[in-house]
Amino acid sequence: MNRKKIKIVHLITSFWANHGPSGALLTQIRSHDPGKFDFSIWSLYAPPPAQDPRDLLKKTGVDYRVLPMGPSFLDVRVLPPLVRLLRRESPDLLHCHLLRANLYGRLAGRLAGINQIVNSIHGADEYMLRGDVISRSLRLAERLSAPLVSRFVAVSENARQAVIKRLKITPGRVSTILNALDLEPFRQPEIDRKALRAELGLSPDAVVIGSVGRLAPLKNFAFLVEQMKALAAAFPNSELVIIGEGPERRALEDLAAALNLGDKVRLPGFRADIPRILPALDLFAFPSLSEGLSMALLEAMAAGLPCVALDVGGNGEAVAPGETGYVVPFDDPSAFAAALSRLLKDGDLRKKMGTAGKNRAFTLFNPQRLATQYEELYRSLLNRRP
Numbered sequence: 001m002n003r004k005k006i007k008i009v010h011l012i013t014s015f016w017a018n019h020g021p022s023g024a025l026l027t028q029i030r031s032h033d034p035g036k037f038d039f040s041i042w043s044l045y046a047p048p049p050a051q052d053p054r055d056l057l058k059k060t061g062v063d064y065r066v067l068p069m070g071p072s073f074l075d076v077r078v079l080p081p082l083v084r085l086l087r088r089e090s091p092d093l094l095h096c097h098l099l100r101a102n103l104y105g106r107l108a109g110r111l112a113g114i115n116q117i118v119n120s121i122h123g124a125d126e127y128m129l130r131g132d133v134i135s136r137s138l139r140l141a142e143r144l145s146a147p148l149v150s151r152f153v154a155v156s157e158n159a160r161q162a163v164i165k166r167l168k169i170t171p172g173r174v175s176t177i178l179n180a181l182d183l184e185p186f187r188q189p190e191i192d193r194k195a196l197r198a199e200l201g202l203s204p205d206a207v208v209i210g211s212v213g214r215l216a217p218l219k220n221f222a223f224l225v226e227q228m229k230a231l232a233a234a235f236p237n238s239e240l241v242i243i244g245e246g247p248e249r250r251a252l253e254d255l256a257a258a259l260n261l262g263d264k265v266r267l268p269g270f271r272a273d274i275p276r277i278l279p280a281l282d283l284f285a286f287p288s289l290s291e292g293l294s295m296a297l298l299e300a301m302a303a304g305l306p307c308v309a310l311d312v313g314g315n316g317e318a319v320a321p322g323e324t325g326y327v328v329p330f331d332d333p334s335a336f337a338a339a340l341s342r343l344l345k346d347g348d349l350r351k352k353m354g355t356a357g358k359n360r361a362f363t364l365f366n367p368q369r370l371a372t373q374y375e376e377l378y379r380s381l382l383n384r385r386p
Helices: 020-031 052-061 076-089 098-112 133-148 157-166 193-200 222-236 250-258 272-281 296-304 334-343 347-364 365-384
Strands: 006-014 035-043 063-066 093-097 117-121 151-154 174-176 207-212 238-245 265-269 283-286 307-311 325-330
Touching: 006 020, 006 076, 006 098, 006 365, 020 035, 020 052, 020 325, 020 365, 035 076, 035 098, 035 265, 063 093, 063 272, 076 151, 093 098, 093 365, 098 117, 117 157, 117 283, 151 272, 151 365, 193 265, 193 272, 207 222, 207 272, 207 334, 222 238, 222 250, 238 283, 265 307, 272 296, 272 347, 283 296, 283 334, 296 307, 296 347, 307 334, 325 334
Parallel strands: 006 035, 006 093, 035 063, 093 117, 117 151, 151 174, 207 238, 207 283, 238 265, 283 307, 307 325
Antiparallel strands: none
16 A cells, blocks of 8 residues: 555445444444544435534544435436545545445446445345335345445344345355444443433433434334333333434324323433433333344443343344343234333342443443454455455
8 A cells, every 4th residue: 555544435325423323433433543544424415404413523533525415316416426526535445334325335436446345234224125126126236236345244243144145145245343332431420310310301210211213113112102001000110211303203292192101201302412311211122123233222231221122133132132131022012011021120130231231332342343353354355456
């Protein structure tokens, strides 16, 4: 290499502040030695104003650009400016994230003469699993253009198996590098739980079930609210708080009202300080229907919360079943309720599992491990002949 630093462009479909895949990417970038790498983040779409990452990235020293892609998946008008930009910037390696960026990036990268292109797979997305025409067409596009990719990287072993099985990618071309977490915010001293609970509208002495995520159908929060009906009757001192914002807010509020849950369910909206407020909770419920390796779940573990999650995506790779929480069958609502009940009634079990989860997060999802694995991958690709 002629340059002192390795120049890498990360192309992502959307980059938002406080957003799962974006947060995972930022953790990866921050974990690397800035003396060895020069990173840029290019987003196909602009972020919502409330989650604009410019100030965050400015502090990190990462170049950030937004490309002019329209709402249509087939907006090929983004290709010429993307190719021109790649030719002008001439990175050593192009690393793409999420479906649209993966497909457009691999094509633009080759047209721009980029020899090494990495595609990250952040989960078994719906298009990999469904049988409709659009999903089948997307899988075909993935298979036909896969030879343009130097290496696929899955954020969990579950995602890797989905790529191999559903997209028909040769196993030797797909690596697994587990997500990592910025652990510094979770090294905070003792917090004032009473004050934090007041911020969230929670009772000071309640046993609080918490969850975090975008209020959208795939996150399955309506299921959690429905579960709370029986849980509140069995455990009058229990409360539920779901932190996040999204299109299902009104429907969730209406559902809670219809179930007469009143002050048992709180929806405080979007929060940018998740590591700060997680310690105000007692346990973490994660009913999402599709995940790669969830950053919300890793954050809950790092905060010392026992977790109950559906057995989808990499949830079973994050939570150690029976040790740091419970991973229950996708199609068994009663098992989810039973796991929550077990934790609601046993404070010692919550503490034991929470401590084990924190230790697991700090050991297995350490950003230094992530940096080492990615640096090995990047250097192995750049040392290959084009």
